[in-house]
Amino acid sequence: MAPTREALDRSVLAAPPLSAWSCFAPLLRAEAWPSVVELNALWPEGARHRFVVQDKALLADGLHYEERIARHGAIATRPANWHDLFNAFVWLRYGAIKQTLNARQMAEIAIMGPRERSRPQYALTHFDEAGVIVTLTDSRMLDAWGAHDWHRLFWTFRDAWLGGEARVDVFGHALLEHALTPGKLLVGKALVVTGGNDAARRCAEAIASGAVLVDPLELRPLPVSGVPGWHADTNAESFYTDAPCFQPLRAGRVYPAPLS
Numbered sequence: 001m002a003p004t005r006e007a008l009d010r011s012v013l014a015a016p017p018l019s020a021w022s023c024f025a026p027l028l029r030a031e032a033w034p035s036v037v038e039l040n041a042l043w044p045e046g047a048r049h050r051f052v053v054q055d056k057a058l059l060a061d062g063l064h065y066e067e068r069i070a071r072h073g074a075i076a077t078r079p080a081n082w083h084d085l086f087n088a089f090v091w092l093r094y095g096a097i098k099q100t101l102n103a104r105q106m107a108e109i110a111i112m113g114p115r116e117r118s119r120p121q122y123a124l125t126h127f128d129e130a131g132v133i134v135t136l137t138d139s140r141m142l143d144a145w146g147a148h149d150w151h152r153l154f155w156t157f158r159d160a161w162l163g164g165e166a167r168v169d170v171f172g173h174a175l176l177e178h179a180l181t182p183g184k185l186l187v188g189k190a191l192v193v194t195g196g197n198d199a200a201r202r203c204a205e206a207i208a209s210g211a212v213l214v215d216p217l218e219l220r221p222l223p224v225s226g227v228p229g230w231h232a233d234t235n236a237e238s239f240y241t242d243a244p245c246f247q248p249l250r251a252g253r254v255y256p257a258p259l260s
Contacts, residue, residue, distance in 0.1 A: 002082045002180045005033065009182050016230040017170040018179050024089050033080045039088050049073040049095070051088055064114045066105040082180060086173035094171055094200055100208040101128055123213040129174040132188035132222055135167040135199045142192070142258065145220065148249035151240040154226040161228045168227055169199070183232065185245040189219040192258035202259050220255050
């Protein structure tokens with residue numbers, strides 16, 4: 001459970017991953033919850049989408065959440081709710097990815113109907129809720145990650161994380177909500193991009209084409225609390241062998257090649 005707004009330890013806003021969302025800090029730090037009017041004021045001019053209050057009147061339209069977005073550009077948003085507030089922030093920052101997720105969900109709903117869920121839908125939802133975009137330039141780090149050699153990935157290649165050669169951008173709004181709890185061990189579901197820039201665009205293109213997020217097992221788990229500086233204990237080498245978020249590789253588990 002996320003802390004209440006009144007009980008929030010606002011020091012978490014100055015630490016990763018929430019520090020990367022500092023442009024929204026005034027809305028997070030304010031005593032009062034932002035309204036959908038305030039959130040909608042942050043859209044770029046000409047944007048098709050809008051946040052709308054999720055209430056009984058809205059839900060009476062009988063539309064699926066994804067269908068409402070696809071048809072009307074209306075993103076149902078519960079007032080005074082951390083989960084939906086972070087969802088709004090992700091829409092504002094990563095709108096292209098959000099739109100491709102919505103389009104893929106709608107394509108699956110057309111096949112499955114509004115009550116059943118397919119393997120691609122589970123993959124799309126996992127990334128929407130807990131997704132991270134990881135950019136790597138050193139293939140040795142990918143090898144370590146593929147073997148769940150967390151000590152090597154985070155400790156041996158510590159300088160790569162600190163120097164920016166390896167980068168994590170949190171996309172999942174549930175993951176951001178979990179980060180409100182100080183010291184919580186966070187694990188994301190990753191899409192990986194090797195080399196180059198504009199990783200978000202490349203992810204959006206791959207999602208739109210159906211090249212990724214076909215099955216939830218293709219997502220690489222990444223204990224993002226292991227990224228140096230993201231947790232208070234990352235200065236201790238023993239953290240990478242003792243913390244429960246660092247799980248061994250399951251027998252037979254393999255991951256797809258990264259986006260390049």
